[in-house]
Amino acid sequence: MNGVLEFKGISKYFPGVKALDDVSFKAYGGEVLAFLGENGAGKSTLLKILNGDYQPTSGEYIINGVQKHFNSPHEAIEDGISVIYQERQILLELSVAENIYLGRMPSKKLGFIDTKKANRDAKKIIDDFGLPIDPSTKVKDMSIAYQQMVEIMKAYSRDNLQVICFDEPTASLSDAEIEALFTVIRKLRDEGKIIIYVSHRMNEIQQIADKVAIFKDGRYVDTIDPKVVPESEMIKMMVGRDLGDIYKELDRNTNIGDVLLEVKNVSSDYVKENSFVLHKGEVLGFSGLVGAGRTELMRAIIGADKMKTGEVYLEGKKITNRSPHEAQENGIVLVPEDRKLQGILANLSVADNINISMLDANSNQFGFMDSKKEKEVANKGIRDFNIKTPSPSKKIVELSGGNQQKCIVARWLSTNPKVLIMDEPTKGIDVGAKAEFYQMICDFAKQGMGVILISSEMPEVIGLSDRIIVMRGLKIVGETGREEVTEDQLLTMGMLGEV
Amino acid sequence: MEKLKKIKIGGDKLTMIAAIIVVFIIFSSLNHNFFTGTNIVNILVAGSLVGLVAIGHTYLIIAAQNDLSPGAVVAFSGVLAALLSAAGVPFGFVVLITVVSGAIIGVFNSFMVNKIKLDPFIATLVTQSVIRGFAYIICDGKPVSITDPTYLLIGKLRIFGIPLSVWIMIILIAVFGIILARTKFGRQIYAIGGNKDAARLAGLNPQRTILICFILMGILCAIGGIIFSSRMNSGQPAANVNLEFDAITAVILGGVSFMGGVGGMGGTILGIILIQSFNTGLTMVNVPSFWQYVARGALLLFALTTDYIRKQKREKELLEASMKNA
Numbered sequence: 001m002n003g004v005l006e007f008k009g010i011s012k013y014f015p016g017v018k019a020l021d022d023v024s025f026k027a028y029g030g031e032v033l034a035f036l037g038e039n040g041a042g043k044s045t046l047l048k049i050l051n052g053d054y055q056p057t058s059g060e061y062i063i064n065g066v067q068k069h070f071n072s073p074h075e076a077i078e079d080g081i082s083v084i085y086q087e088r089q090i091l092l093e094l095s096v097a098e099n100i101y102l103g104r105m106p107s108k109k110l111g112f113i114d115t116k117k118a119n120r121d122a123k124k125i126i127d128d129f130g131l132p133i134d135p136s137t138k139v140k141d142m143s144i145a146y147q148q149m150v151e152i153m154k155a156y157s158r159d160n161l162q163v164i165c166f167d168e169p170t171a172s173l174s175d176a177e178i179e180a181l182f183t184v185i186r187k188l189r190d191e192g193k194i195i196i197y198v199s200h201r202m203n204e205i206q207q208i209a210d211k212v213a214i215f216k217d218g219r220y221v222d223t224i225d226p227k228v229v230p231e232s233e234m235i236k237m238m239v240g241r242d243l244g245d246i247y248k249e250l251d252r253n254t255n256i257g258d259v260l261l262e263v264k265n266v267s268s269d270y271v272k273e274n275s276f277v278l279h280k281g282e283v284l285g286f287s288g289l290v291g292a293g294r295t296e297l298m299r300a301i302i303g304a305d306k307m308k309t310g311e312v313y314l315e316g317k318k319i320t321n322r323s324p325h326e327a328q329e330n331g332i333v334l335v336p337e338d339r340k341l342q343g344i345l346a347n348l349s350v351a352d353n354i355n356i357s358m359l360d361a362n363s364n365q366f367g368f369m370d371s372k373k374e375k376e377v378a379n380k381g382i383r384d385f386n387i388k389t390p391s392p393s394k395k396i397v398e399l400s401g402g403n404q405q406k407c408i409v410a411r412w413l414s415t416n417p418k419v420l421i422m423d424e425p426t427k428g429i430d431v432g433a434k435a436e437f438y439q440m441i442c443d444f445a446k447q448g449m450g451v452i453l454i455s456s457e458m459p460e461v462i463g464l465s466d467r468i469i470v471m472r473g474l475k476i477v478g479e480t481g482r483e484e485v486t487e488d489q490l491l492t493m494g495m496l497g498e499v
Numbered sequence: 500m501e502k503l504k505k506i507k508i509g510g511d512k513l514t515m516i517a518a519i520i521v522v523f524i525i526f527s528s529l530n531h532n533f534f535t536g537t538n539i540v541n542i543l544v545a546g547s548l549v550g551l552v553a554i555g556h557t558y559l560i561i562a563a564q565n566d567l568s569p570g571a572v573v574a575f576s577g578v579l580a581a582l583l584s585a586a587g588v589p590f591g592f593v594v595l596i597t598v599v600s601g602a603i604i605g606v607f608n609s610f611m612v613n614k615i616k617l618d619p620f621i622a623t624l625v626t627q628s629v630i631r632g633f634a635y636i637i638c639d640g641k642p643v644s645i646t647d648p649t650y651l652l653i654g655k656l657r658i659f660g661i662p663l664s665v666w667i668m669i670i671l672i673a674v675f676g677i678i679l680a681r682t683k684f685g686r687q688i689y690a691i692g693g694n695k696d697a698a699r700l701a702g703l704n705p706q707r708t709i710l711i712c713f714i715l716m717g718i719l720c721a722i723g724g725i726i727f728s729s730r731m732n733s734g735q736p737a738a739n740v741n742l743e744f745d746a747i748t749a750v751i752l753g754g755v756s757f758m759g760g761v762g763g764m765g766g767t768i769l770g771i772i773l774i775q776s777f778n779t780g781l782t783m784v785n786v787p788s789f790w791q792y793v794a795r796g797a798l799l800l801f802a803l804t805t806d807y808i809r810k811q812k813r814e815k816e817l818l819e820a821s822m823k824n825a
Binding site: 013014015304323324325327328333334336341342343344345346347348352355356357359360362363366367368369395397398411415 | 681682683684686687689690692693694696697698699700701702703704759760761814817818820
């Protein structure tokens, strides 16, 4: 008999974010249910609630008629619910068998561990999966794909496994490895397990999913059959409107000027030597996989990390940025990737957050703040960027993610930068705010700023950039124009370094 | 909304004032000499030393730092100043040299935090031991008498019936309070205490701010050492043990969060009054000194628990506010 997993009215709030809003639906055993939705749509949050990592603000979930409540992922695993994440959750120094039976290794009479039995039992599972692995191999000596398989086998080794979830499992796998993973998922499906599969990649969903549950802005939209509903329709459901139109409707800058920024052989401890140029009024996209070195290159340029080699020229003049402060004085600013850890000052108000980079301009020669100037700058930022806040003195964490991000942009724009670097500016932001950001980026270019846009969302890079640079393995591996490139080509470059 | 917030902060302070009143009522009923003019002045005098250190801790803890060395630095400064004075150095230079040495200790503390990346607790624990050691070494373990009448006057002078040491504390609290609330430097302290990485990316220089905070603490301790030794008529290498303990308790009671980024000088004033009347009261009602340690520990636990509850409350309010906004 196949199991049923039912979500009933699940909501989850974080300060500034309504991550899940009254989500109710069912997942059935014996089929692969894919979760489809944009970043921040609530897919991962729902998995984290299911496995006890988060507690729901309200609502409940029921597995095979029994209401469940887990205080930790450990409790969930004990109860047969496992989540396989993108990042490995295994111990690299231990063997395959030791990982599979972690915390419940078979033991002999005196309490000594029975390694032989563990290896024998593990071998059975490995054979079940049809994999060429020796159970005594140390996990660190295996490929990422096999490490992931070990995790799946670890979940599978529990007799009571009911639900197994995959959160973006293919992010770092090759095609052949993905195929092997799918074979294993199909095997689990045929055994009647409840399988949840979270991915961004449409073609994977077409291949593996029997049903697709669509999420948008923390709400459950519908469950559909991917063999019946066309892809474009699914995207419309998850985005709420045709994203293609957003890019078409943008009022772009057509007047790209002279070279503004020239980066020559810049490297740091975290990125190899790289060179590129940025023009006035240009939006320059940086594409590549996570960890390709895009953020690291920008951090070296603004002096957040120490520059080891290379030179930076702004408007033909050589500049040195030994700290983000010097970069700001030179007119180069960065809107960082991790809003929560690197962007906002959570203890301060909206006004203080906007003003924090204007301390010199807002104070007199004795260092006393001019509260009138502070108010002006804050109000201008709130007005210019349409920041929705009840008052400038509100704590920034009370705002939604998109409005927090606008505060960070307002912070930098009040310093009148020449080069604006935006690292994943729309991460975790709802679609409406995204469209606003896209037009903002075009407006900055129109004002003559050079904008560097780092984004892992291919349509965003392609839709906004005048030129696109691709990085891989801490180096720039290619460059292309917007008109002549497709998502697949960018992805191939990012993964293989060639078209 | 703005009005609501002000009332809320007032609410915290009202609790503190209520606590101070309760302490006064309890100790007055146990000892009739507690609530007298002389004793209040005594409390203020004793509190002035804790107060100077608490000023420094207010800056440091808001900046998400800390300092366990002040007790040792105050003792060392007292001994150093007394030695210099005994060697015939004019009082002005005694003050100058002592203050500079306090500042150097601050530089050393911030060096360990900024450059060796040590946790401030551990770094200043090192300083505590080293400087205490030097306090004994430079005087060979024996108290150093002070004979210079100018030096001795510091501890005896009264203006409008209030001792000079209390005036110094009041003036310094006012100056440091205004700097914290009104200046660029104050803003930087709050910003780096909230999120050091974000502040750096926003163009601030957290290491410099931390350096200045530690230097200021060193200078405050040096001033404290001079005043205290003058009151004692001698520099005492074994004095002021656990001084930082009372100062930190006062600051946390006053609403500065151990997590950094939150609080202000107004709360610290109330914290100083509360802890010093508590300490003086314990002695006056003859609580054995061993038990006083236990009582002080309990008070710090109370302060930390209050800090924790405040934090929970803030987070809950934020969550509710964002649920409304979402």
